[in-house]
Amino acid sequence: MAIDGGDPGDGQMPDLPAAPASDHLTTAETSQRLVLAAGKLSRALCSMAALSAADGAALMLANEANGLHAVGGSTAEGLELEYAQEFERAGPAQESVAADQPVAVNDLADQAGPAYAQLARRAAPVRAVLSVPVRLDGAVIGALDFYRRTPGTWTDEQIALGEHLADTAANLVARLAAHP
Numbered sequence: 001m002a003i004d005g006g007d008p009g010d011g012q013m014p015d016l017p018a019a020p021a022s023d024h025l026t027t028a029e030t031s032q033r034l035v036l037a038a039g040k041l042s043r044a045l046c047s048m049a050a051l052s053a054a055d056g057a058a059l060m061l062a063n064e065a066n067g068l069h070a071v072g073g074s075t076a077e078g079l080e081l082e083y084a085q086e087f088e089r090a091g092p093a094q095e096s097v098a099a100d101q102p103v104a105v106n107d108l109a110d111q112a113g114p115a116y117a118q119l120a121r122r123a124a125p126v127r128a129v130l131s132v133p134v135r136l137d138g139a140v141i142g143a144l145d146f147y148r149r150t151p152g153t154w155t156d157e158q159i160a161l162g163e164h165l166a167d168t169a170a171n172l173v174a175r176l177a178a179h180p
Contacts, residue, residue, distance in 0.1 A: 044172050045074040048165045052158060054146035055126075058082045059134070059169060060093045061142035068093055068142065077126055081147055084122035090115035092131035093143035100140050102159050105129045107151035127151045132162040136170045144169045 041059070049057040058073035060082050067089060070082030085091035090113070092103040105111060107127050108120040120127075128148040133140045144166040146158075154162075 040176060041072040041172065042074065044169070045072055048169070049074045049146065052146050052161055052165065055148045058145045058147070059142060060085065060145070061173065062097060062140070068097060078145070078147060081123040081126045081129065081145060084119050088115045088119050091119050092129045093145055096131035096133050096143045097140050100133050102162060103131045104154035104159060106153050125149045128154070130154045130158060130162050132166040134166045134170045134173070136174055141170065141173070
């Protein structure tokens, strides 16, 4: 399945609910809505990290033109992990979205390839990452990452919880897109 749930390679993204067309917002109102939405997303990611017993959680969303982009994290190091994956165009989030399945990395430093070596350097002190695809209406729209500062195996229970929290993240993204 393609990122958009359509034909592979068609490059289309699923439509997110939009604010009503009658909403004509000023720049200040738009900025205020974005700040409120960012705050809600940050709090949700902090809660997801706590529920998963990870050191943090972060979210990347797909853009039809440029791939995955960092949109939020529960900590600065989580955002750095996402920025590194965005810059390198490699990493567990990229793999999770491409395969439409969870990707568990027990230690970034042990992964093969120059992109992972660079990712491990840029994302330090993050070591272990669980990346789960975020789906909306059956289409993969991004990845929810959980991370730890120490290497370690991700259990089946942690992966299942990550998938459940990715569904929650998708619902939040849809609500924020409609009414930040």
